[in-house]
Amino acid sequence: MKSLKALFLVTGSLFASSVYSANVTCEIFxxxxxxxxxxxxxxxxxxTNENYARVVFTINDLTNLVNAHVWQGCRASNNAKSCSSYVxxxxxxxxxxxxxxxxxxxxxxxxxxxxxxx
Numbered sequence: 075m076k077s078l079k080a081l082f083l084v085t086g087s088l089f090a091s092s093v094y095s096a097n098v099t100c101e102i103f104x105x106x107x108x109x110x111x112x113x114x115x116x117x118x119x120x121x122t123n124e125n126y127a128r129v130v131f132t133i134n135d136l137t138n139l140v141n142a143h144v145w146q147g148c149r150a151s152n153n154a155k156s157c158s159s160y161v162x163x164x165x166x167x168x169x170x171x172x173x174x175x176x177x178x179x180x181x182x183x184x185x186x187x188x189x190x191x192x
Contacts, residue, residue, distance in 0.1 A: 096134060096171075096181050097184050098114070098185070099114055100114075100129055100132070102116050102117070106120075106122030115188070115189070116187075118189070119192075120163045124163060126161065126162055127160065127163070128158055128159075131157050131171075131188075132155060132156040133171055135155070140176070142174045143155060143173055144171060145170075146170050147167070147169030161189070161190040163191070164192055165190065166188060166189045167188050170184065
């Protein structure tokens, strides 16, 4: 009986991390306008010879039971649902996050990529 209980605990902990399914989207802000596409991955075309564009990555949580967000790829406070970064013209940048829930479970988001082309 003890081994059956241990099996349920292990199986439950394997599936606990994906209960809420948070995801990350991004949006690029360019100075001179241009073609800007946002979503899970975002893309912008540089029309004014800008060297950098600002990128905002946002976590879309499906619940309000979040304890903290731990960003990977950009800086933000642990409770921030979004963070900003910069992408150099002709390159990409990306970010993802780990969402820690109040009930002790967690969720790893997708990796969102921002591309800024000439």
